[in-house]
Amino acid sequence: MxxxxxxxxxxxxxxxxxxxxxxxxxxxxxxxxxxxxxxxxxxxxxxxxxxxxxxxxxxxxxxxxxxxxxxxxxxxxxxxxxxxxxxLPREESDQIPPYAHTMIGVGGMVISEADDQVLVVREKYYTQPHWKLPGGFVEPGEDLAAAAVREVLEETGVRAEFDSLLAFRHVHGAAHGCSDLYFICLMRPVSRDISMCTRELAACRWMPIAEYASHADVHALNKHFITKYLEFREHRAAMRLEPMHIPGFGRVQNVFSLTVGGGGT
CATH class of the missing domain: 3.40.630.30 (Gcn5-related N-acetyltransferase (GNAT))
Incomplete structure (x- = not known):
């Protein structure tokens, strides 16, 4: 050659x-x-x-x-x-890995402890009207916590801080045939005034937690998440974020670990 x-x-x-x-x-x-x-x-x-x-x-x-x-x-x-x-090799089976097959989403559970309310939204386009948590897809290279902060601000105008990871849901056969991971991030409000994104949402409000847990227009999954929040709060448990530098790895790893008795929301 x-x-x-x-x-x-x-x-x-x-x-x-x-x-x-x-x-x-x-x-x-x-x-x-x-x-x-x-x-x-x-x-x-x-x-x-x-x-x-x-x-x-x-x-x-x-x-x-x-x-x-x-x-x-x-x-x-x-x-x-x-x-x-x-x-290229004819004598070896194809070892090329498939492309990324899982989408990542976040939901921001913003809790106002002073009056026991949660920030909820109603989507503009839907098959069935329901109250849900603000959130959306994580962008490439974006951390879960940062994505939750961004999505809450973009959709509701409320500034919030990440506290801990509450739960996540894993499902297959979602959009484009991909699997889907949806992480619920517990958050503290820094501001309370709502400035809703009218392009995506039909409504946005602060709702009492007790009302949200029993509301007819709240899906069973979100009721499950708010129930788990109440359990975590009672036991002062949380999945805390700890960025870790692992020698030889070259990148920061965001590790979420269960802690009991700590501070936070």
Whole structure:
């Protein structure tokens, strides 16, 4: 293969190669793509490369049919790019992991202890009217606590602080066929004035906890969560957040652990 131009790519720790079309200086014109691909596949196979990943930005989407022609398949996509992949070894089963298959959501249980009220919202678009906790999806790279603070503020205008993790729900077959994790975050209000997001919500109010626990328009799951809050409060128990620096890991790990007898909401 000496003297034959190939894609540069970046090796990964699994003896794979990741090619980002935008970073390939060897690619001068779109007409070069298939020729470079053929030569690269020959070289990668000879070198024992296992998985080949191609990140194709939306501005070069004309490369996708060529990759598919050469046995690449879709792995995942974002608004700005699509990632295709091909497993090369014929003697090994495909070891490429699936794309992330679980969505993460948060609900903010904002409790005003002074008058025993909880902040609740009613969605603007629904199949059945109900009172629920403000919340939404966690953004990429966002911590659970930060997501809860942001969602409560965006939906209700109420500023709140994260206290602890109360519970979470796990379900399969949610949106887009993904699994879904929904974390209930116990929070303390810093402000009480409501400035509701009318784009998403039809109503927002502070509701007495006793009323919420028995309201006909509160789903059984949310009644379960408020019951668990009352139990936790009685026993002064909470799932506290402790950011941990693990030597050799390189990233902060947010650990939630059950504590009893501590302070908080």
């Amino acid at each position: 000496s003297g034959v131009a190939t894609f540069e790519g970046q090796p990964d720790r699994y003896r794979g190669v990741v090619v980002d079309v935008l970073k390939e200086t060897v690619l001068q014109t779109t007409h070069d793509f298939e020729e470079l691909l053929r030569a690269s596949l020959d070289k990668w196979s000879a070198d024992g490369v296992r998985g080949v990943w191609f990140r194709v930005d939306i501005g070069h989407s004309e490369f996708v049919p060529i990759l598919v022609k050469h046995q690449f398949v879709y792995h995942h996509a974002r608004r700005e790019f699509v990632m295709l992949v091909r497993w």
